[in-house]
Amino acid sequence: MSKKRVTRIDELAQSLPPPRDLWPAISAAIEADKAAGTAVSAPRRWLPAVGMAAAVALVSLGVFIGRNITPPQIIAAIPATGGSADLIPASTTRDANYRKEREVLLAEVDKRLAAMPEDERAKVAASLLTLRRAISEIEAQLGHDPANALLQELLVSSCQEEMRALTAVRDSGRQEI
């Protein structure tokens, strides 16, 4: 407080900093709260991060794809087998047909990436890599908890998203031709 003179009560300073930094004690309480939360929900704490990474990757791909092909063509480009969760089992990444189809698609996508301008190629490749990492992380978690229905569902949907993304990238090249 000062010798400053005021004519209205709302001219008084609203902010009066505390005499000591309160953050260390607050931070300690927060860490304790986090630790307590972790003990309860540790097995699923990574899920939002994986979901977010996958979502970011899809948005990035969407921006790219949106510039190259129109939405109806994207939908048409999705293989019939990629549209229903029932058709992709939880063991999808170990399924021979799925792997074969994906390898073919990856080869075509590689060609398409090679033909892209460097900056676009980097963006699309990074997005696809993010999706792949998300799938790998889910697979790793499933290794620890094979019966987890949520993880199985997440894996199926992530694989579907990857197939859709790969197909859309491949077909964006066909559209330009």
Next chain:
Amino acid sequence: MTVVDKGKADTVVSFDDALIERARKGDSRAFERLYRDHVGRVHGLCLRMTRNPDLAADCAQDAFIKAWKALPRFEARSSFSTWLHRIAVNTVLEKRRGPSNAEIAVEDPTEYEEPVLSFDTPVEEEELEAAVESLPQGARDVLVLCGVYGYEHSEAASMLGIAVGTCKAQLHRARGLLRERLERGVR
């Protein structure tokens, strides 16, 4: 960083919003930034309500800890600053011992609609703070929230858990006492 004006809240995406979102996801560094930006006002409010520096610091600290825990329930459409102040006021009220905010009978609350308290002769900040500090608890709480921090009667009444009419009556009382004490020279 500034506190976002309520009227602009729909159109202005504040840095606070981004920090709040990050803090809600468990980012304590984002919450620390929110703490640094808001602690002065929260502590000022607690200090004026408690008149006790140690208790005020404790209340401000507890308010931020409660805010961290309650962040998932914070609705982004409301003002973070107001939300934080509400928590701080609750914390002060919880820590107070004995009766508080005694109800004052009001026949017609509208008779207490008054403009911001102003003085014909400039008053030293220190003198004014001392006069505010000398007010009875209920009157002081309302004067601090409405007069110093600019809350509407409805907001202040809700924070303090009193009726709007009581809030208006307490402010009227506070103004009268404040003028009287400033004229007398509170010390």
